[in-house]
Amino acid sequence: MKFKTILTLVAIALTLGAISIWVGQLSYSWLPPQASVESQLIDNLFSFLVTLGTFILLGVAGTVTYSVLFHRAGRYDLSDGPHIEGNVTLEVVWTAIPFLLVLWIAVYSYQTYIEMSIRGPMEMAHMPMASSIAPALAEPIDESVQPMTNIEVEAKQWAWVFRYPEKNITSTELHLPVDRRAHLVMRSPDVIHGFYIPAFRVKQDIIPQQNIDFEFTPIRTGKYRLRDSQYSGTYFAAMQADVVVESMADYEQWLAEARQKSPSPAFNQAASEYAAREQKSAKAGWATIVPASPPIVNYHP
Amino acid sequence: MTQIAPKKLPIEADSHEELLSWRRYFSFSTDHKVIGIQYIVTAFFFYLVAGIFAMIMRGELITPEPDLVDRTVYNALFTMHGTIMLFGWMFPVLAGFANYLVPIMIGARDMAFPRLNAVAFWMVPVFGIMFILSFLVPGGPAQAGWWSYPPVSVQNPTGQWLNGEFIWLLAVTISGVSSIMGAVNIVTTILRMRCPGMSWFKMPVFVWTVLAAQIIQLFGLPALTAGAVMLLCDLSFGTTFFDPSQGGNPVLFQHFFWFYSHPAVYVMILPVFGIFSEVFPVYARKPLFGYKVVAVSSLIITGLSAVVWVHHMFASGTPGWMRMLFMFSTMLISVPTGIKVFAWVGTIWGGKIRLDTPMLFALGGLINFVFSGITGIMLSSVPIDIHVNNTYFVVGHFHYVIYGAIVFGLYGGIYHWFPKMTGKMYYEGLGKLHFWLTFIGTTLNFLPMHPLGLMGMPRRVASYDPEFAFWNVLASIGAFLLGMSTVPFLINMVSSWIAGKKAGDNPWRAIGLEWLLSSPPDVENFEELPIVIAEPYGYGKSEPLTENMG
Ligand code: HEM
Ligand SMILES: [Cu+2]
Numbered sequence: 001m002k003f004k005t006i007l008t009l010v011a012i013a014l015t016l017g018a019i020s021i022w023v024g025q026l027s028y029s030w031l032p033p034q035a036s037v038e039s040q041l042i043d044n045l046f047s048f049l050v051t052l053g054t055f056i057l058l059g060v061a062g063t064v065t066y067s068v069l070f071h072r073a074g075r076y077d078l079s080d081g082p083h084i085e086g087n088v089t090l091e092v093v094w095t096a097i098p099f100l101l102v103l104w105i106a107v108y109s110y111q112t113y114i115e116m117s118i119r120g121p122m123e124m125a126h127m128p129m130a131s132s133i134a135p136a137l138a139e140p141i142d143e144s145v146q147p148m149t150n151i152e153v154e155a156k157q158w159a160w161v162f163r164y165p166e167k168n169i170t171s172t173e174l175h176l177p178v179d180r181r182a183h184l185v186m187r188s189p190d191v192i193h194g195f196y197i198p199a200f201r202v203k204q205d206i207i208p209q210q211n212i213d214f215e216f217t218p219i220r221t222g223k224y225r226l227r228d229s230q231y232s233g234t235y236f237a238a239m240q241a242d243v244v245v246e247s248m249a250d251y252e253q254w255l256a257e258a259r260q261k262s263p264s265p266a267f268n269q270a271a272s273e274y275a276a277r278e279q280k281s282a283k284a285g286w287a288t289i290v291p292a293s294p295p296i297v298n299y300h301p
Numbered sequence: 302m303t304q305i306a307p308k309k310l311p312i313e314a315d316s317h318e319e320l321l322s323w324r325r326y327f328s329f330s331t332d333h334k335v336i337g338i339q340y341i342v343t344a345f346f347f348y349l350v351a352g353i354f355a356m357i358m359r360g361e362l363i364t365p366e367p368d369l370v371d372r373t374v375y376n377a378l379f380t381m382h383g384t385i386m387l388f389g390w391m392f393p394v395l396a397g398f399a400n401y402l403v404p405i406m407i408g409a410r411d412m413a414f415p416r417l418n419a420v421a422f423w424m425v426p427v428f429g430i431m432f433i434l435s436f437l438v439p440g441g442p443a444q445a446g447w448w449s450y451p452p453v454s455v456q457n458p459t460g461q462w463l464n465g466e467f468i469w470l471l472a473v474t475i476s477g478v479s480s481i482m483g484a485v486n487i488v489t490t491i492l493r494m495r496c497p498g499m500s501w502f503k504m505p506v507f508v509w510t511v512l513a514a515q516i517i518q519l520f521g522l523p524a525l526t527a528g529a530v531m532l533l534c535d536l537s538f539g540t541t542f543f544d545p546s547q548g549g550n551p552v553l554f555q556h557f558f559w560f561y562s563h564p565a566v567y568v569m570i571l572p573v574f575g576i577f578s579e580v581f582p583v584y585a586r587k588p589l590f591g592y593k594v595v596a597v598s599s600l601i602i603t604g605l606s607a608v609v610w611v612h613h614m615f616a617s618g619t620p621g622w623m624r625m626l627f628m629f630s631t632m633l634i635s636v637p638t639g640i641k642v643f644a645w646v647g648t649i650w651g652g653k654i655r656l657d658t659p660m661l662f663a664l665g666g667l668i669n670f671v672f673s674g675i676t677g678i679m680l681s682s683v684p685i686d687i688h689v690n691n692t693y694f695v696v697g698h699f700h701y702v703i704y705g706a707i708v709f710g711l712y713g714g715i716y717h718w719f720p721k722m723t724g725k726m727y728y729e730g731l732g733k734l735h736f737w738l739t740f741i742g743t744t745l746n747f748l749p750m751h752p753l754g755l756m757g758m759p760r761r762v763a764s765y766d767p768e769f770a771f772w773n774v775l776a777s778i779g780a781f782l783l784g785m786s787t788v789p790f791l792i793n794m795v796s797s798w799i800a801g802k803k804a805g806d807n808p809w810r811a812i813g814l815e816w817l818l819s820s821p822p823d824v825e826n827f828e829e830l831p832i833v834i835a836e837p838y839g840y841g842k843s844e845p846l847t848e849n850m851g
Contacts (some may be wrong), residue, residue, distance in 0.1 A: 030755045031755050031756070032756060032757055038684075041684065042684045042687070042688055045682065045685060046679065049675075049678065049679050049682065049685070050679075053675035053676075053678070053679070056671070056675060057671055057672060060642065060667075060668070060671050061668050061671070063646050064646060064649060064664060064667065064668065067585075067649045067650050067651070067652065067654060068649075068654060071585075071649070071650070071651055071652050071654050072653075072654050072655070072656070073586065073652075073653035073654060073655050077653060078810070079586070079653060080586040080587070080840045080841035080842075081585060081586045081651060081652040081653045081840065082587065082651060082841055083587070083588060083839075083840065083841030083842040084587060084588065084590065084651075084841075085588050085590070086590050086591035086592065086593075086644075086647075087590075087647075090643075090647065091591050091640070091643075091644075094639065094640065094643040095636060095639075098635060098636050098640075099636050102632045102633060102635060102636060105632060105678065105682060106628065106629050106632055106682075109628060109683060109684055109685075110628075112684045113621070113624070113625065113683050116684060191453045191456070192450060192452070192453070192551060192617075194616060194691060194759075196691070196757070196759065198756065198757020199757070201684075201687065201688040202687065202688075203687050203688065203690055203691070204616060205618055207545065207552060207618055208452060208545040208546065208551070209545040209546060210545075210618070212618065225757070225766065227757065228759070229616070229691040229692070229759050230450075230691060231445070231446050231450070231453065231691075231760075231761045232453060233444070233445075233453050233456065234372050234373055234376060234444070235372060236376075236761060236762065237759075237761075237763050237764045237765065238764065240766075273372075284370075284371040284374075285370075285371030285372065285374055285441075286371075286374070286440050286441035286444075287373075287441075287458040287459045288372075288373050288458050289456050289458050
């Protein structure tokens with residue numbers, strides 16, 4: 001290759017690289033706030049893949065665009081292009097490079113996964129809480145490696161109910177203290193539901209008749225959304241709940257407050273929509289599973 | 302049917318054929334070319350039906366509230382949209398392409414089993430109409446998504462035995478049987494019916510990819526069909542294979558389903574890889590770069606596609622080791638896929654490029670495919686998938702593949718072989734208009750789904766939080782644009798088929814057995830079987846393809 005060609009190629013690669021790194025940084029803004037340890041880890045991995053992906057996409061699209069602009073046949077040019085059947089070196093290179101990239105991505109993903117140390121239902125035994133989580137936190141806090149007492153999560157068509165067994169409190173809003181590992185035991189009496197809090201980047205299906213253990217660590221106070229992520233029938237889209245992450249003091253206070261309240265029926269989107277639909281004389285839809293009656297809980301917003 | 306008529310006077314033959322030609326398409330013909338076009342046109346009808354469902358869905362999603370249709374209706378619409386698009390459009394249209402092209406590309410007079418072929422085709426309108434009629438039963442059509450995961454799918458709120466889900470399962474089973482029959486036929490044809498000289502490495506890549514795809518049908522479809530039958534028994538005959546409250550295992554169904562349905566995505570994309578590999582050399586006037594590697598990588602993809610299905614179940618309570626294993630196998634698929642992408646880019650590079658409509662669609666499809674491959678790698682990375690699984694990000698990913706790459710490739714293929722199939726030329730201006738509407742519509746419709754998924758909007762929702770409104774409005778506008786883009790296409794196809802200019806046998810100056818035939822080809826394709834002496838794609842090197850033809 002001529003020196004000039006090499007120089008041009010290097011210049012192009014550097015430009016593409018710069019753009020890719022910029023897009024990779026931008027990718028953080030496409031995601032919800034980082035409200036859990038897991039979210040930081042996942043976002044870094046995502047940003048890395050966006051950087052790589054941008055480079056590849058721009059490389060391929062750029063090459064194709066260049067060809068289309070500059071290798072066009074003239075209007076009356078009926079000749080063929082050069083008879084090039086292939087190039088072994090090139091073909092080896094473009095097999096080997098993707099392979100190495102894939103290895104790199106796989107190793108990075110694996111490391112991230114280990115750091116998240118998500119406990120699937122198959123790993124019911126208490127694992128020592130991953131010490132590797134700690135460095136990911138700005139200030140490692142002792143409690144964060146201590147699993148919290150269980151919160152029981154019940155997902156049913158179409159309501160979320162949270163129970164704090166130690167205080168015997170039930171709620172339709174999930175309250176969590178900040179910087180403490182949360183340990184949930186999730187159940188469903190009917191169909192598969194999915195526990196998904198986008199701001200935490202965590203998701204887990206809840207298989208009926210199984211206890212699903214699930215853990216994560218919120219690190220940012222605020223109000224977030226919990227959504228059902230596994231299609232569960234008619235009112236699936238309405239099966240949402242708020243998640244409140246608060247300081248330990250606020251959390252304790254909330255628990256105390258909730259304990260004072262005697263259980264009463266909470267508002268339930270599915271049940272109220274269903275009731276409204278049944279009242280209309282002209283029926284607008286098809287038969288549906290009847291939503292569970294609104295949960296009776298100590299606390300509801 | 303096919304006795305060789307004595308040579309008629311040219312004029313007489315013309316008018317006679319004209320008369321017969323449209324009627325043949327409504328008959329139980331065993332001519333692979335007729336069946337091919339029957340498949341394509343029937344599939345296109347179902348494509349329009351499922352497209353209308355999509356328009357209604359996007360109409361609902363243009364506002365956050367569930368205000369256009371009842372939630373049950375929305376759920377039925379997305380279920381039937383996905384189902385009809387896949388079983389009514391994708392598989393049949395691809396079977397149509399394979400039927401039409403494989404015999405004339407390998408120098409055969411017909412498929413190996415012409416009658417089986419016709420039976421397989423006529424099952425398509427049967428199950429397609431079952432899907433549509435299921436809107437009329439009490440309780441409406443199936444509402445459990447195209448995955449039909451139990452327990453939701455067997456809840457049956459009407460309590461009647463004749464319900465939407467029942468018809469759905471029956472129709473899917475019939476579709477599976479039809480596809481298996483098609484696969485047996487196509488694979489046998491490729492293995493046994495090649496003309497003299499048509500060795501493996503003289504076959505066009507399209508034939509390789511069809512072979513690779515149909516092998517998947519043979520090993521995968523039995524799993525799906527078994528799963529569907531077991532689910533049907535759970536629904537209607539009191540078994541409890543998948544019923545967790547009776548000791549059954551609902552996750553087992555997911556394995557049955559994805560063991561087929563992941564490879565199924567390669568059943569769809571592989572032949573489109575084939576179309577790309579046919580189109581690029583013609584319109585760049587260069588041989589396919591690295592032909593043999595491109596051909597063989599198809600079979601590698603077939604092999605790998607059988608061992609990745611769990612990447613659809615990363616959030617289903619899958620143990621860690623399994624997640625890691627399937628993450629890696631999934632990522633590996635991008636290696637043989639990347640080989641193809643680079644080969645196409647190498648083909649175009651330095652060519653004499655002509656931007657006719659087929660080339661435009663192939664180029665657009667290539668770029669869209671690269672994009673979707675990148676999001677695919679992101680999805681295969683377990684930590685990222687835990688966040689975006691079951692969100693609009695996945696919907697964006699697979700629509701980029703299925704619409705952006707596959708439908709683009711199919712459109713490209715239709716334009717490319719339209720002169721061969723009909724003997725007429727389509728209108729180039731309408732074709733270009735169609736391309737640009739489709740490209741802009743696709744981008745506007747499916748690109749916004751990625752930010753939506755990253756923000757945490759679940760898929761399959763009839764309503765959503767107001768924070769998602771902006772991107773949803775864009776997506777809906779894109780969808781309506783896509784709907785409109787089919788208008789110039791339909792006008793183009795119908796009017797040029799009826800009144801288009803005569804195309805001649807080889808309007809693209811393409812190299813390939815099919816281009817040595819008349820347009821449209823005679824009933825028997827080849828008067829005398831060709832003897833192939835050259836590798837395909839001999840552009841830039843004037844050598845004859847066969848010893849005895851043209
Ligand atoms: C580089 C290649 C690809 C990779 C690594 C990849 C990876 C993935 C992964 C991991 C998922 C599951 C995401 C989830 O549900 O959370 C997925 C979904 C999907 N992919 Fe791909 N993919 C690739 C190419 C393709 C191709 C070529 C097609 C189609 C021809 C395709 C069609 C689909 C479909 C239809 C789904 C979703 C099905 C559904 O959930 O309803 N993908 N892909
Ligand atoms: Cu898959």
